[in-house]
Amino acid sequence: MKKEEKREIILVTSNENKFKEMNSIAQNFNVSLIWFNIPKVEIQADSLEEIVKFSAIIAYNQINRPLIVEDSGLFIEALNGFPGPYSNYVRRKIGMEGIIRLLEGEKNRKAYFSTVLAYVDSTQLKLFEGRVYGSISTEIRGTKGFGYDPIFIPDGVNLTFGEMSTEEKNKYSHRAIAFRKFLEYLATYTV
Ligand SMILES: O=c1[nH]c(=O)c2ncn([C@@H]3O[C@H](COP(=O)(O)OP(=O)(O)OP(=O)(O)O)[C@@H](O)[C@H]3O)c2[nH]1
Numbered sequence: 001m002k003k004e005e006k007r008e009i010i011l012v013t014s015n016e017n018k019f020k021e022m023n024s025i026a027q028n029f030n031v032s033l034i035w036f037n038i039p040k041v042e043i044q045a046d047s048l049e050e051i052v053k054f055s056a057i058i059a060y061n062q063i064n065r066p067l068i069v070e071d072s073g074l075f076i077e078a079l080n081g082f083p084g085p086y087s088n089y090v091r092r093k094i095g096m097e098g099i100i101r102l103l104e105g106e107k108n109r110k111a112y113f114s115t116v117l118a119y120v121d122s123t124q125l126k127l128f129e130g131r132v133y134g135s136i137s138t139e140i141r142g143t144k145g146f147g148y149d150p151i152f153i154p155d156g157v158n159l160t161f162g163e164m165s166t167e168e169k170n171k172y173s174h175r176a177i178a179f180r181k182f183l184e185y186l187a188t189y190t191v
């Protein structure tokens with residue numbers, strides 16, 4: 001039987017860790033993920049959906065090939081969902097230490113990570129969400145991953161994402177959930 005050709009999908013991101021995490025999943029789906037490390041236009045808005053739609057359309061106009069982009073955020077319950085879509089800015093300004101400080105003395109440490117992934121080709125723009133519920137640790141733990149990984153503990157385990165390998169994180173992560181949804185869709189879809 002002739003081996004089916006791998007489908008090529010471009011991922012536009014400046015973040016190599018996102019590529020690594022997604023590439024490790026893509027390999028199980030006969031998809032070849034191509035990393036485009038080009039500046040992604042990110043508007044400021046109160047929802048990941050709005051931000052990622054803009055990024056996707058602008059990237060498609062530049063590249064003109066089927067592509068995905070994603071935007072992620074950490075939503076902390078006791079802070080009414082802050083930093084959410086502003087996670088990148090907040091991470092750069094106050095870091096993980098700043099988040100731990102904001103939660104000092106707070107009993108409710110619940111939080112979730114969300115990824116909204118946009119797929120765009122010549123006919124459509126489609127969004128896929130992934131979410132993982134968990135809690136914010138009281139200290140920084142682990143050196144793996146990126147972003148807020150060392151302070152986020154997904155429900156059901158006692159490790160932060162920062163203490164997990166890429167493969168372990170992919171069992172739980174918001175990004176892996178959104179990306180698998182997309183890959184399952186792609187398997188049933190021909191342009
Ligand atoms: O602990 C984390 N685990 C994750 O899995 C994760 N994914 C994103 N983030 C952080 O949340 C902000 C979103 O920014 P973001 O989605 O715009 O990403 P980015 O700017 O790094 O890349 P990109 O926009 O070029 O794709 C940034 O501060 C990221 O560090 C994460 N933190």
Ligand SMILES: [Mg+2]
Nearest residue numbers: 014040042088
């Ligand atoms: Mg970004």
